[in-house]
Amino acid sequence: MKALHDFVTKFEPDHSKSPFLHTTYDAFYTFLFQPPTVTKGGVHVRDGMDLKRLMVWVVLALQLLYVFGTWNIGHQHFLALGKHAGLLEGFHLKLVYGLIQIIPIFVVTHVVGLGIEFLYAAKKGHSVEEGFLVSGALIPLIMPPDIPLWILAVSVAFAVILGKEAFGGTGMNIWNIALLSRVFIFFAYPTTISGDEVWVSGIEKVDVGLYASEAYNWAHHVFDWIFAGFGWSTFGVGGELVADGWTGATPLGIAAKEGWEGVEAVYDQSSIFWGTIPGSIGESSVPLILIGMAFIMFARVADYRVIVGGLIGFMVAGLMLNAIAPAELTPDTPGIFKFMAIHPLRQMIMGSFLFAITFMATDPVSSADTPTGKWIYGFLIAFIGLIIRVLNPAYPEGWMLSILLLNTFAPLIDHYVYQANIKRRAKRTAAMAKTRDELITKRNEEVEIFTPQNAEGYRPVGNVGNY
Known part of the structure; x- marks a missing residue:
């Protein structure tokens, strides 16, 4: 680990000459290694769980949803075509189709969101804030599979700039950033996030009804060549939606x-x-x-x-x-x-x-x-x-x-x-305080301290409340 650390530190750029490059370097450095400095003093506990590593736990918790969501994109697409209706039928096709749809969404989300954070960090002269780690992982999961990428980019920029940076950055925002991105699309471009066909990838609205794309793009043809070599089922050329038994x-x-x-x-x-x-x-x-x-x-x-x-x-x-x-x-x-x-x-x-x-x-x-x-x-x-x-x-x-x-x-x-x-x-x-005062008063009235100097009896010599 020390050898890796020494290797990485060789590439650290000068902060004064290249603030943006240094900000970028610092972001990756703190992602790989825990902070080397801690607060001093005997009352503090050294802990390597900084904000970045804390948020990684949430990202890890989302990974199963990413895998399932990727497969389900393909599953719903092929159900609409009346093909591979079984959960495991055409599994490789469903997974590849889902990856082709979700990877651009993931990339655009992070390029826009992290790009803005890097620019703001370089401008302010401090390290990149880690808040977008979770937001960037959540945004793709709450979007329809066919969301137009340019609309997604605008929504992410809106959420990061006006929802977070305008308030001072990570830890200062008053609204959830991922939800701000979705609510922007919902009110600015409602047809892309509502209705029936938007939830199934590859479905297009035509004058005479809803149809699936008639042909897959080049990536699918490349995979068809690979799958055919193994004797597996291939994408083919798409087709029309199932007339009966399907609804988006x-x-x-x-x-x-x-x-x-x-x-x-x-x-x-x-x-x-x-x-x-x-x-x-x-x-x-x-x-x-x-x-x-x-x-x-x-x-x-x-x-x-x-x-x-x-x-x-x-x-x-x-x-x-x-x-x-x-x-x-x-x-x-x-x-x-x-x-x-x-x-x-x-x-x-x-x-x-x-x-x-x-x-x-x-x-x-x-x-x-x-x-x-x-x-x-x-x-x-x-x-x-x-x-x-x-x-x-x-x-x-x-x-x-x-x-x-x-x-x-x-x-x-x-x-x-x-x-x-x-x-x-x-x-x-x-x-x-009232109970204490009542108790003192009661004891003053009921409890007496006596001395045997008076032959007639005992004489009180003190107020118990004073002791």
Whole structure:
């Protein structure tokens, strides 16, 4: 390790002559090695877990979702064509197709986001801040697989510049950066992140309907040559969508109109639970999200209070909506009441709630700081988010909006928690002082110290309260 360190330090550029190159070097150096300097004094504990290494834990927790999301991009594409319907059928084709779609999204996200951070760091004359490590890992997972790359680049630039650098950089932002990128696209380019066909890669809207791309690009032809050499199935030339039995609609899109019965007519509950459905790249697989949740809570990177508070808030809101919904549903029942009637546990496995409460709401910078505030913060995110999901017909999902809303009010939540603690401690101190004064008075009245000098009896010679 020392040899590697000595080799790397040979390339360190001069800070005064090349501030940008030195900033770039410093970013990679601190990624490879823990900080060599620590605070001095006997009261401090030396710890190599700096901010960069702390955030790597979150990135590691997302890796299974990246693998699954990459495969699911290809799986949904081939389902739309009526090919390789089995989970393992054409596995190599699905994985390669997914990689070809997700790698450009990942690269553009990091080139734009890190590029801006490098420029700001060089301009300010300090090291590159590590905040984009997690944001850069989250953004690709919350996007549709066919998001136009130029729109993605604009959204990332908007989120990093106006959401973070304008507030002073990492640790100073008040909103979650990854969600700012998504909310920018949602309001500026809504057709690229809403509807049915955007969640399945390779689907194009044509005048006469929806069709799959008729031919794959050069990369697929290259892989066809390789796969054919092994005798495996190849991509071919694409084709039209399956006329029957396919829909690009997500379970939430169906549930908002037809309730759970409509969802079951298209997807079985097992597919929804495992995540083999259309949707954002990394938000659909419940088991893998739960593994990531356990991982970051065990590593103490995420606070369990936010997550558990969110689960409680979700169940409370879900049961409340169930109570409002009609007892009996008929074909003529409005879709909003059918949506209300869905059991909270079924609501929980649809959409991106578990992903949002695990990886978005627990952001330590933009969430509440106090232990009590974290419970309130997580509860309100889930409660408000589910209300938005069910009662907003234009947007059958609510976590993006509810998290950004609670990001805004997190300092206010902490303020009232602090004030409540101050008042409670003041009352406790006043009660203790009152109890002490009452005890002293009682002892002065009831307890006497006597001397045997008076033949008639005993004479009090002191006030016990003075001792």
